[in-house]
Amino acid sequence: MIASSIQGYREFVRAQSLLNPCLQSLVDYLSPNPAAPRDRQPSVHSISVSRNGSLTTNLDLEGLKDLISRKRRVGCEEPLGIILVIEDICPATVELLGAGLSIDPLFFCDHINTSFPKSGSDPLPPSLVSFPSVIRNRDFVNIHSQRILDLGPIAKDATASYDVSVFGNYKRNARRLVPLKGRQVALMRSCCSILLKKFPEHPWLCVILIDPTPDGYNTRPNLLVSPGSPYLAQEQSSLARFEDFRDVLPFSSNLLPRHHQGSAISRRCFRETLLGYFESLPPSLDPQSPTALGLSYYPLRIIAAEWMQYTHLMSRYVKHYEFSLKDDLHLRLHREDIVDLQRWRRRSDQTLHKLMLTEQFIAHRCGAEPDQALWSDVLDDYRFLTSCIGRYRNSLELILPLATSMAQIADTRRSMLEASNVKHLTLIALVFVPLAYVASVFSMSDGYVPGGPKFWVYLSVAVPLMLVIVGLSFVSRARVIRLVVWLKGILE
CATH class of the missing domain: 1.10.287 (Helix Hairpins)
Incomplete structure (x- = not known):
């Protein structure tokens, strides 16, 4: 029965792609491809939510099938709801969840396809072809962001490519930036997707999709490599440097609960950080009647912290180019710098679009939340990020014509x-x-x-x-x- 449903969901996505061409990327993802196998086992964690708190357990594929078919409860006897955190989802899991929970294919498609097409024949991601009014009224949310990757010191004998790829069950594109202080930095497109399903006689179910923890980064374009390749550099995640958004407990608190101790949450990757925060329920979340916005509190806060690191990176590049213009033009100002400034302008526009979609989702849903002050603060934080990125975008845009003029002056002097x-x-x-x-x-x-x-x-x-x-x-x-x-x- 499950196999036939899975096969039917694949055909359903194929038929729906005739009406929504953006789903063609999901059709290609679900189709078998021996050249790019997608059979890595995803990491699945189940968080059983009860009145007393939450309990996290690991699930394999069979356990996930049992959970979808509601044959047993995971974590405790009678949970109010279950949160599934799935890292690096594979096609088999997409078809299992889509058929078992009747999930809109756009939920998976917008999570898997975050790349901007290089040609007119490639399908656009749903976040680009859908109107904001349609996106904010869906029963799910795809939170897009940019993740900073530190690829380590610059290798003198390595040929650095602008295109950097992170491979798992699906590929995440990244872009190498101009080196800063002898370090190679890249930006990777990332996405966290949240879906809430409620059932009349069963616990509610929340599905959270997150990107894989990168084993390494391919610094050669269009080359599929495995972990351990000499062309891979290990990640140093920006999550380890972001500020905790929870209230600081006073020094007089001698016995701190485990979920309030800073050392209790590992920040090695997005998955461990998210699971650490979910050891306690999000504030203003009613376990008996949850909302998609309430369950998105921790992902929104973590992604906001990543965006804050992104604004600091933009500030450093503004300073980098301002000092580049003061130095010897023949030593610092190159054609690559002009091209990189043009890329920053386009990249900033895409970033503002992602933040705009997130802001509209929060503003549209926060009216139904019991704690209005809490979500007003979250919305203000995202608006602050938008203003910072817009300000640095304008600074980089003002540097571009000046840098172009300086390059022309340098060419004239050379002539x-x-x-x-x-x-x-x-x-x-x-x-x-x-x-x-x-x-x-x-x-x-x-x-x-x-x-x-x-x-x-x-x-x-x-x-x-x-x-x-x-x-x-x-x-x-x-x-x-x-x-x-x-x-x-x-x-x-």
């Missing part, structure tokens, strides 16, 4: 220097050409060679001829024309 060198070479040629010509006329036999009895004849002919040619080179063209006309008149 003037080359013209001066050509002039020097011309003067040298004006000296040696007459001497060489006269030497060829006399054939420089034994009598005319330097030190010979007739060498004075060579000098008496070559030196005046050289002086005449050099002198004529300093005469303007108009004077030469007048001289030719005067000589022609005399001859006539």
